[in-house]
Amino acid sequence: MWSAITAKYGRQWTSTVVKRYRSLTAYDISRMRDLLGDTNVKTDDLDSFNTDWLHTHKGRSQLVLEPNTTRQVSQVMAYLNDQSLPCVIQSGNTSLVAGSVPFDDEIIISMAKMRQIISFDETSGILVTESGVVLQTLEDYVNERGYIMPYDLGAKGSCLIGGNLATNAGGLRFIRYGSLHGSVLGVEVVLPDGRLLDLMSCMRKDNTGYDLKQLFIGSEGTLGVITKVSIQCPLKLRHQTVALVAVNSFDDLLKIYHKIRCDLTEYLTTFEMMDDIAMDAVVTNLKQTHPLNGNSSPFYVMFKLAANDCEHMEKRLAQVIEQLMDKQLISDGTYVSDDNLQRFQKLKSYRERIAEGLLVDGYSYKYDISLPLNVFYEIVNVMKDRLKTTKCLRVCGYGHIGDSNLHLNMTSKVFDTDIKSQIEPFLYEYIAKHKGSISAEHGLGLMKNRYLSYSKPAEAISMMKDIKRLIDPKNILNPNKMLPPIN
Known part of the structure; x- marks a missing residue:
């Protein structure tokens, strides 16, 4: 086991884990059928489970x-755990x-059938x-009852709530509602050895000891299997308006952000930026009319x-837009309320579909980073210059200004x-120089774990490894992910 494998696009990954794992046998599969039933054990047609979303890596489960x-x-x-068989939670x-x-x-453990609200x-x-419910399903469920989920993701139609917690998903509402570390009240977790850790709570205030649930939020499936969660959902406000404005420079964009925060902060739920190259990926590649x-x-x-x-909100918005135009910070724009739901969803889609549009080019090199706002967009221009002699088709930036998170x-x-x-x-060297983060919300997984030192000091990485060894001494949960190799 742990032979070197080659990813679909030619990258070779060689295991450096020194733990010895036992090979899967027919008896193991038989035992799993005894525990779960025949319909919950799959051994054929596993390509979709083995292949990552970007098609950059393929496992052999x-x-x-x-x-x-x-x-x-x-x-x-x-x-x-008893049999020393490693697994990945999906x-x-x-x-x-x-x-x-x-x-x-x-072995892949899919949580997709644990979907009870x-x-x-x-x-x-x-x-x-339960942790296997699709985020969109939860959003629809709480919407019908006058609430919203505290975060919104482009992948909400397919991502599951347990995976959201495991990766500490951020998304479009972060500027108003913060991270899942603040919204999650409790979790139920199965530890690597099968013990149940019941940290479920519906209390917003609980000062009794270490807040252990925070260990599992953002742990990327390396410490335990999240099976249940309790979340504080914000009330759904009755009216929403989305605005899209054209801006001539990034400096003007920051001035707009400051103005919106000062004058409309009590209404603001999302503040996103995209450059012209990102917009073109949606308009041209997805054959959309320009907004x-x-x-x-x-x-x-x-x-x-x-x-x-x-x-009152739209009156205030109109005043702010007029002031921004008088200062020539905005060259064009439009806005629409959710009373016209079709137009509202259409306008939002120009931001939400950028990742989809980029994939039409062929292969997408995706980096989810945090940088101070004074150098936030500079890296896009640096990379354009750096890649101008290569076969790169497009270099673009978009993301969450309020969170200093650039895609x-x-x-x-x-x-x-x-x-x-x-x-x-x-x-990563550029990010470290400017005291940023190599991963703002996507996590580290297999593709970034070796670069953790660019964002965390050696002492912190050592402590993370100690926690991993303490909770998962056999290293059977998602080995080779998030942390640098554990000896």
């Missing part, structure tokens, strides 16, 4: 398990860093659910407001080692 209950997860983990498999597919031939308190807005009648601009800002008093993307027709070598490790 021979077995996919689909437990229905926490008890089944516990029994499975106890057996795998939710919607939408990871952009190859974090939810096998490194080699680990357990309860919802319509007074407090506290949702209790501003074809009037191209170097930058675009999309922000969303929400309130119960629509008339830096480069594309080519096929994976190109020359382009990759020009990006890494130069990009």
Whole structure:
């Protein structure tokens, strides 16, 4: 086991894990059928489970398990730990860093059948659910009861809530509601040896000892299997308005951000930026009409407001827009309320579909980074210059200004080692120089774990490894992911 394997696009990954694992046998598969039933054990047609969302890595798992209950997860983990059989926990498999597919031939535990919504308190807005429910399903469920989920992702139609917690998903509402570390009230976790850690709570205040649930939020499936979660959902405000404005420079964009925060902060839920190259990926590649009648601009800002008093909010918005235009900070723009739901969703889609548009180019080199706002967009221009002699088709930036989170993307027709070598490790060195983060919200997975030292000191990495050894001494949960090699 742990032989070197070659990814689809030519990258070779060689295991450096020194733990010895036992090979899967027919008896192991038989035991899994005894525990889960025949229909929840898969041994054929596993390509979709083995392949990551970006098609950059393909594992060789021979077995996919689909437990229905926490008890089944516990029994499975106890057996795998006893037999030294490594596994990877898989939710919607939408990871952009190859974090939810096998490194080699680990057993896959899919959480997709644990999809029961357990309860919802319509007074407090506290949702209790199993970890295999799709985020969009939860959003629809709480919307019908006057609430929203505290975060919104482009992959909400396929990602699962357990995977969201495991990766500490950020998304479009972060500027208003913060991270899942603040919204999650409790979790139920199955530990690597099968023990159940019941940290479920519906209390917002609890000062009793270490807040252990925070260990598992963002742990990328390396410390335990999240089976249940309780989340504080915000009230859904009755009216929403989304605006898209064209901007001539990034400096003007920052001035707009400051103005919106100062004058509309009580309404602001989203503040996003995209450059003209990102916008073109949607308009040209996805064959969409330009949202501003074809009037191209170097930058675009999309922000969303929400309130119960629509008339007052839109009056304030109109005043701010007029002031920004008087100062020539905005060259063009449009906005629409959710009273016209079709137009509202259409306008939002120009930001939400950028990743989809980029994939039409062929291969997308995706980097999810944090940088101070004073150098936020500078790296896009640096990479354009660095890649101008390569076969790179497109270099663009978009992301969450309010969170200092830039999605830096480069594309080519096929994976190109020359382009990759020009990006890494130069990009990580640039980020470290400016005290940023190499991963703002996508996690580290398999693709970034070796570069953790660019964002964390040696002492912190050593402590993370100590925690991993303490909780998972056999290193059977998602080995080779998130952390640098553990000896």
